[in-house]
Amino acid sequence: MENNTKNFKYVDYLWDNDKASSFGDNQVDLFLYRSNLLGADLRITNYGGGNTSCRTIEKDPLTNEDVEVMWIKGSGGDIGTLNRSGIAGIYTKRLRDLKNVYGGLQDEDRMVGLFNHCIYDLNSKAPSIDTPLHGLLPFAHIDHLHPDALIAVAAAKDSEKVTKEIWGDTMGWVPWQRPGFDLGLQIEKCLADNPGIRGIVLGSHGLFTWGDSSYECYMNSLEVIEMASEFIEKKIKEKGNVFGGQKIESLPKEERLEKAAQMMPLLRGLCSSENRMIGHFSDTDVVMEYINSNDLSRLAPMGTSCPDHFLRTKIQPLVLKIDKNADLSDTDAILKKLEPAFEAYRQEYANYYNTCKKDNSPAMRDANPVIIIYPGVGMFSFAKNKQTTRVANEFYINAINVMRGAEAITEYTSLPRQEAFDIEYWLLEEAKLQRMPKEQPLSRKVALITGAGGGIGKAIADKLAAEGANVVLTDINEESLVTANATYKRDVSTYAVCDVTNPDSITKAFKKACIEFGGVDIVVHSAGLAISKPLLDTTDKDWNILQSILVKGQFDLAKQFSAITRKQGLGGDYIAIASKNGLVAGPNNVAYGTAKAAQQHMVRLLAAELAKDKVRVNTVNPDGVIVGSKIWEGAWAEGRAKANGIKVEELPEFYAKRNLLNKIITPSDIANGVFSFVGILDKSTGNILNVDGGMANAFVR
Template identity: 50%
Template sequence: MNTATTPFPRWDDAATAGMDEPHLLLYRSNLLGSDLRITNYGGGNTSAKIVHKDPLTGRDVEVLWVKGSGGDVGSMKLDGFSTLYMDKLRALQGLYRGLEHEDEMVGYLPHCTFNLNTRAASIDTPLHSSLPYTHVDHMHPDAVIAIAAMANSEAITRQVFGGTVGWMPWLRPGYELGQQLKAYNEAHPGLRGIVLGGHGLFSWGETSKACYENTVDLIETAQNWLAAERAEKKVQVFGGARFESLPDAQRDATLARVLPVLRGLASAAGGHKLLHLNTSAEVMQFVNSAELEPLAALGTSCPDHFLRTKIRPLIVPESVYSLEGAALKDALNQLLAGYRADYAAYYERCKRATSPALRDPNPVVLLLPRIGMVTIAKDKATARIAGEFYVNAVNVMREANAVDRYVGLPEQEAFDIEYWLLEEAKLQRMPKPKPLVGRVAFITGGAGGIGQAIARRMLQEGACVVLADIDQTALDSVTAALAKAHGKDHVRGVLCNVTDEASVIAAYGRAAVEFGGVDILVSNAGIASAAPIDETTLELWNRNQSILATGYFLVGREAFKVMKAQGVGGSIVMIASKNGMVASAQATAYCAAKAAEIQLSRSFALEGAPLGIRSNVVNPDAVIRGSKIWTGKWSEERAAANKIEEGDLEAFYRDRSMLKRSVFPEDIAEATYFFACEDLSAKSTGNILNVDAGNLAAFTR
């Protein structure tokens, strides 16, 4: 956990000069969300009660602006706030029928909407509307939750804040908690905030700036107190170290072997998943500690942490991940089966008559002593965020146990949050996932024109991509551009020489560490050369064979190994050429190597079929725009071979085709996507798809 010695972001009066109240609220929200010591991603909410003209009556009315459902205070925009009439929210009290019926109150919130705002109000809306203050923050700072999760939380809260902050026991967010907050505040005038047991902090102010400064001052007070107590007691954090971390190279080699197996087992029943590795200092201190097992078994305290990380993590001991081959798979399978059985038993113990059906029983958080934490989810961002939430939980456990005794959320309360009907309704409203969500595409020649186009197409359909290329400068540029357009969670670049076995193996190891494995290989790295057959040197021949035949074999073989270890199938797409089907004059070395790629793909299709691994070929022809191979001597050589000017090449190839159309990188990307997507081509393997605008000589036979 960062300490209070690192200052919180400061309120900038110059930046906020001239802002109206809604924009001041947005500024405050983004500022609070910019520091994970204040609140975790998607956690907490902010509000302001602002006077507006009623669009129907023209009269001044009080409107509650509050963060809407599902938003994140750190990244939200103005349209992320719900707006509701305060007089209508107050009138809801007459409809409230008690704790057993409080969920029905959510159905009334849309009737309170101001100015036809379509942003759905969150379950925390009653908490903000019940407090009389103009500006209210509800944050989940690790330091305050640590105090809230202590066995003697109420007494310690009084001690830390000198009686200026109240304390209330745990209660699930909703209308009842809003009413209790209101009553508590009325009974204890002059408070600066209220700590909710096991949950977080409510704080307030008469202006947005005053509210922000009050919030961060309370959090800083908690941090300083915890640091002083820890220093005074001289406690060993988490009972001291039990393990030493593996050296980075050994750790990564272990993960490259273990994660594809783990990912495949977790994906087998619940659909494709992605993994995220966290080796932060906080995580390593926890997974290497003497108290790992007993603390991990207690689960998390804050409901926001719990919703993202499940009831408890799974610990993977070194005796399991040090195994290899079938023994590793069997041991991991037994661990996961045990976790699933425990989770199903938890569901049976706690379920209610109205509970939704059992969800995916696989773990979200896996703790590996000496290695770190791996989180698993259906997409990379969700896996990463789950890990960040568990880091929050680790921070809470560390601070709480150092001063008092950490207390997790009671099991039934945890279940009621996880299987809350309102949360289930939110899940059901989520859009259908894109076809390639949860898949990882490894693209060689990824920095070239065709490689980039393929990457963009995969990313558009939800895949994560690993761009492999030998040109570091181009790779960095393309990776950054795609990450900016599609999100940094989804794109990785790795330097790879496809002719170097060690380089290829290392690149796949990187893909395993970053995402957990590979589902789609697009073998696209290439060169082109021309020479009359009697002038074709052995060097030229070997260069073509090395990159286009041996290189395709190496990247295909390593993809095959990873897909086999995962055990959930996969797709190999080889970008060959029209020249693999029909020879061109003065291109012997190139044509022979491209023909080898086609036959290589058929071999992968043959051996991959029993494993659900498909292999197919896309044959482009004359893709000039954006293609690297046309920027060198190849363009000059093909122009000379066809007795035309270089500037006439595109028109020459276009007019040579049956359809009289040019072929672009995006056309190759579309064909590649077809073979990569199981929804489109699940029954296609060993096939060839020509994308050449029609070339009679290259018709497949």
Template identity: 50%
Template structure:
């Protein structure tokens, strides 16, 4: 019976979780009860399989389930010390685990274990929360569902809520579920199919009710000047504002950003009730734990100048921090955890869109998705009633819950480059590819920039999804393409902190055979290209105000005078001096500029594969496939330099141990004496 029960639960969870109308990412939980053989006694034992703490219904697997003995779970009722000490029951769940127990039990475990139903779903659909947050939600619930769904007044998730729902189900045998005031819905059934059908019936019935019963324009009329800007203008304004906003919301700790300009967001930002509704904050605990108690809202029309918008955002941010600190002081007790940070997680800019922030790109994106859920909730509640979220004090009790603090404490330690956004030129192959991969492995969000569209896309896809890496096509000789690449970066991740100037090419010819076109091409791509990329990076980093790193992948040829190599060597020397010049100029902004001087990197190199390898092999009189070994033998260490060795140097310069180093060139050449720096 075990295998069938668990597989049905996983399949139901995945179906429910894959549709955003049913529940938000990582929101809600599902369960099933059944029996299995106790390996100790050999007898049957009743068990509860329930989604554990964290995880996502849409992608849930068996390892994400907590497994508990029902007899021990139900016995907790007899030792329950009351609502004032209900948090103690979470630790008690550990003593109910069966075998190794699987995932850690969540705060909602009691709801599933105590309700007398074989299958239970607890979900956060926008339609259900709209009824749950309506001022007259209890009456609307009865009007919408009749006697089949029962209203449960707001109560913080926990053991007592599980007891409440169990009692309500027992008292209303005709009911298939309940609406939890301010929170969401719970449904149940005798079979997995019946439970899923009841959940979907509640969600779709609520949707239909809101659509049929709701009034038009629940957010009020469009305010003059607050409507959406044309798309191109909107995206350009967003790209200009993103670094400024990211710098502001990183006052307490660095944040990664995400930009959203969907119709839902733009409509909400254009309406007369924007300020009032946004000021009430979200209601469902899953929402405000990710979006904070309320967003920051720019109170200027979209037609305001960029300078006006930036100045006002700075004022509003300072006011937000003061208001958040006051909110903390109003509700904190001696037992409350310390304030975690006073910066907003959501910033709404009318006519432009929404900026959301978090500890990584996924967290930032999901925070934005949750606020879209909240907008949908507010629309539904306002359409049939008045939006009335749970009280501010209740939000604080959850935001600064000791159980939530313990959950945060269990999170793994951040990687060295967590929250940093990197852009790597020439990232589609060789050194650039190795650098992009290593930066991502150390926690950075990476923009893989390359002239070769397919190569950039393949590298980005190999690193991970769009929450980790995105590709951009860029010719570094084009100011327009460079600007577009950085706009893509700031809209994807909020800004840029780390730029690697790696794009390049090589032409090996004697002086008399080197044409002006050869010279210009080498300098356009590397000397001019590095200058253009660094200039755009510096603009963004200065706007952010949180420092940054610019790394040049130069070459030992910028120091060593090799044969038949004038154009390449000269442009590498140009790059080497750009490092020194920019380090001197940008230091006051906390921007560090350093260089790396590799020896010839043959393996995986797009440059060598494009003809440079054959040319250099001919110069030295060795077979092309032996060029790497030849380079190795002329070094002091007799070792070939590989792309990952250059990537190692980038990591050494950017992960913090060399925080006071700028204007440096690090040789990665296995020891070429003629290229020693003097």
């Protein structure tokens, strides 16, 4: 197989012959390889969008005869990350035999259930709604993609004529129809009526291309997309005025981020009127060109065209009518402008639902917007988790590209509202939603943890992330943060260098949390150090640093967290990691013990004050966390060993023997204590939880 040296301008040619050769003649592996390459380019198809397939000859386990099997992406999969476990293996002949029992458009939902009777591979993922669109075509390898350029052609006025203008007689065209068995029949007929074509454009939907090998299919897809892209760019240059030109100018980048950080918790609170949401922000050049344009007011209400787009972005965005230079520090004044806009959006969505619903339609879902546009500043999205909201944002950027291309070609057209509703509230889509796994206890929540570069703080972040939270790691050591952050999967975490003795540094950390996730629900103050000295050896510097990090740091974190929780109106949790030493008097510990006692009493004071905002404030008291704790790496361990007349290496067993349970306490034990407050004990505030194996002299009562 020779390497193709053609340079593509509008898509990425990623095929590696050496990599492809390593699969030998395994057509399924080559199909998966092709799928992953296509899914790596968001201009070609977005997360979860599109579908790919291939055919092989296999032995029927019941008859031992050779049979053709189609391997296709399963329901809910993503071609960019597709692997063997995410595909379905289907008897091609059985799928085609379903034509004999198909009863017309009213029979579509029943047909999906019959796909299961066509399964060859018992380890198959559930077959997707696109299965017959592939199965009724005769080709060895097929791509169904949603490239921006192709959807622009598909969504343009006179789409069929434009298709002819670009590809002549080499491409077929099928008008818009909801995906299903009948659309598969229409695609089959299009090929029969136009033998020799290289692909088919689906009106308002996407593209079908094919080839005899995985590589030929890949190249065919790239070439077709490239031709459409070239055509569009030529039209844009001829037109010279995209989206009717710019109505307003963008704020400078830093000012946009500042505005976004201020606005995010307000928007999050309003979007979370039914369910708590996680946010995402984008202000790329593509976004800004669109949201600042004269045509925004005309195009935004039209909604998106491709089903994959509006299923994730809702039928249309909310466009804010707030001046880009508005003072966002006056929360009450901004809310007075935002609340009516949200209420109007919800009412419009309810009208859309009530106008289009049918007797068997699922109940109306959350009526809040997913995409929110702030001209001059950027585009926000809100959904149930970070991946979902990021993908929704990316899909709307795809929709912007589609509008841009369609407007340059002729004129952008969107799906009729009834067609859009019939997909959004399709019973099969509802069934897919019902099959989603139960959400984790801390899903939809954002936690900011200080001292999270290692030790107890990192263990707390690990636990909260494992229970579904997004985590914002903060520490004074950036190297530690980078290493810690790399342990999480995408869309789970971010980090900010933060010195808790500096209020401006804390502000920057909260700003990062708001930009990345929309706000903050949980703060855990785990940053600290320990100094163990006799009174006469304790210096002012020792005293001041402990007060600054442990006490004033806790105060400044709480103050800024409180401002965010009031903007969100969603309540929250504040956890102080204090110490048994705040309750128990001991030698050589005056500065540390006093600071820890101050932390504990501050928690009680904050709990009393912040309860009206539904913010719970609690303390977790560790003791003897030697293994894995950063504060035991230096002089503190030596001081404690000296005070107790033992060697440093004897400390873990010494501390274990002095507690009632004779247990060694680890960072993960402290993390479990934090989780008990934020994930289980939702009616507790002002409390102290000792995680020390049982120290009688530290009993709070």
